[in-house]
Amino acid sequence: MAESLPTVGFVSLGCPKNLVDSERILTQLRAEGYAMVPDYDQADLVIVNTCGFIDAAVEESLETIGEALDANGRVIVTGCLGVRADEIRSRYPKVLGITGPHAYEEVMALVHDQLPAPHDPWISLIPPQGIKLTPRHYAYLKISEGCNHRCSFCIIPSLRGDLLSRPLGEVVAEAERLVESGVRELLVVSQDTSAYGVDLKYRTDFVAGKPMATRLASLARALGELPAWVRLHYVYPYPQVDQLIPLMAEGAILPYLDMPLQHGSQRILQSMGRPAATERVLERLRDWRQECPELVIRSTFIVGYPGETEQDFQELLSFLEEARLDRVGCFAYSPVQGAAANRLPDQVPDALKEERLARLMEFQSVISAEKLSEKKGQRMIVLVDEVHENHVIARGPGDAPEIDGQVIIEGSWEVQPGDFVEVDISGSDAHDLYASMVGADNT
Ligand code: SF4
Numbered sequence: 001m002a003e004s005l006p007t008v009g010f011v012s013l014g015c016p017k018n019l020v021d022s023e024r025i026l027t028q029l030r031a032e033g034y035a036m037v038p039d040y041d042q043a044d045l046v047i048v049n050t051c052g053f054i055d056a057a058v059e060e061s062l063e064t065i066g067e068a069l070d071a072n073g074r075v076i077v078t079g080c081l082g083v084r085a086d087e088i089r090s091r092y093p094k095v096l097g098i099t100g101p102h103a104y105e106e107v108m109a110l111v112h113d114q115l116p117a118p119h120d121p122w123i124s125l126i127p128p129q130g131i132k133l134t135p136r137h138y139a140y141l142k143i144s145e146g147c148n149h150r151c152s153f154c155i156i157p158s159l160r161g162d163l164l165s166r167p168l169g170e171v172v173a174e175a176e177r178l179v180e181s182g183v184r185e186l187l188v189v190s191q192d193t194s195a196y197g198v199d200l201k202y203r204t205d206f207v208a209g210k211p212m213a214t215r216l217a218s219l220a221r222a223l224g225e226l227p228a229w230v231r232l233h234y235v236y237p238y239p240q241v242d243q244l245i246p247l248m249a250e251g252a253i254l255p256y257l258d259m260p261l262q263h264g265s266q267r268i269l270q271s272m273g274r275p276a277a278t279e280r281v282l283e284r285l286r287d288w289r290q291e292c293p294e295l296v297i298r299s300t301f302i303v304g305y306p307g308e309t310e311q312d313f314q315e316l317l318s319f320l321e322e323a324r325l326d327r328v329g330c331f332a333y334s335p336v337q338g339a340a341a342n343r344l345p346d347q348v349p350d351a352l353k354e355e356r357l358a359r360l361m362e363f364q365s366v367i368s369a370e371k372l373s374e375k376k377g378q379r380m381i382v383l384v385d386e387v388h389e390n391h392v393i394a395r396g397p398g399d400a401p402e403i404d405g406q407v408i409i410e411g412s413w414e415v416q417p418g419d420f421v422e423v424d425i426s427g428s429d430a431h432d433l434y435a436s437m438v439g440a441d442n443t
């Protein structure tokens with residue numbers, strides 16, 4: 001487990017288009033857990049996004065690369081000047097890598113090679129499979145850093161400090177730039193999305209000149225006006241989540257909540273130091289589903305937490321039975337260096353943790369399969385992820401990339417990744433839906 005976060009310095013030169021690329025790279029870096037630092041000497045590496053428009057801009061870009069190399073030594077170059085890679089290399093043979101403009105995938109690949117992202121199930125905001133590259137049509141939008149809770153198994157607060165929300169106007173502006181650059185789905189992430197704005201006392205900020213409170217409901221409403229799907233992750237079941245459900249019911253944001261609940265036994269939740277009581281969660285789920293029947297809920301759980309008895313585990317299964325969550329992920333508890341839970345007595349043997357993990361996943365797979373089969377016969381808008389010779393892979397409103405299932409459409413179709421298409425759901429299994437295309441060109 002990484003004790004300190006990998007740090008990146010970033011210099012953005014040139015025009016607003018270059019700034020959009022910079023924002024895209026910075027968004028991805030932040031979402032993957034890199035810390036951005038303002039000084040060369042605090043950075044593990046530096047990215048220089050260059051301009052090559054006029055001679056003066058070229059000279060400024062080259063000088064900036066030189067400065068970064070002198071001060072830090074580890075430099076990745078991107079942007080318009082990157083197309084003149086030979087020129088850069090002949091002057092600065094030590095640069096780690098060079099890409100042209102709008103090449104954020106290649107920039108991220110270079111960063112991953114030189115400075116791997118922190119991988120830890122307790123602190124990662126995006127799934128390890130998703131860390132390599134985010135396709136152009138979806139992007140993670142990080143709205144805050146840190147967390148005010150002190151869950152016993154987690155070291156986020158000691159690593160990143162208390163909650164620090166980004167200003168509402170800044171987040172919305174970044175989202176607008178992402179959508180302008182071709183993003184069709186915004187994945188809102190943070191350590192505690194429901195708490196957005198608490199640290200700023202919900203202060204008023206401005207979006208397109210309009211005053212708005214810095215809180216999750218206003219953010220969701222503002223993002224919901226963009227021509228993109230908005231999917232919320234890490235939403236804890238606080239009362240303010242009630243305000244999001246009408247936005248989902250009216251279609252402003254996706255009817256999807258990724259809500260890490262961690263356990264179903266009150267005793268274990270208390271030992272974990274988790275905020276919400278199970279009973280209230282079940283009540284809230286009932287109310288939300290009544291108001292927005294399409295709501296899809298994903299959650300993650302930990303089994304084998306210190307002191308977890310068979311009875312606690314059974315309570316977790318009963319909770320799952322009653323909650324009937326659509327998607328469930330589960331981890332076997334493993335100690336994280338520096339976490340308070342390491343000092344707890346009655347650590348559960350590894351074999352038992354694994355056994356409970358397998359039992360939980362088997363138990364839930366029946367529920368997930370039943371929930372998916374209810375979608376058979378529905379007409380649905382889906383977002384195309386991959387186009388193959390004989391089939392198309394897409395996702396529906398209930399499927400977050402990398403962690404949930406897919407919608408598989410048989411046949412050869414003239415569509416592109418990032419297109420929204422209409423389908424009829426014809427079948428399902430425990431993870432995926434199968435569908436036929438409505439009104440697109442067959443090739
Ligand atoms: S809510 Fe708990 S688990 Fe989540 S980041 Fe905060 S301290 Fe960690």
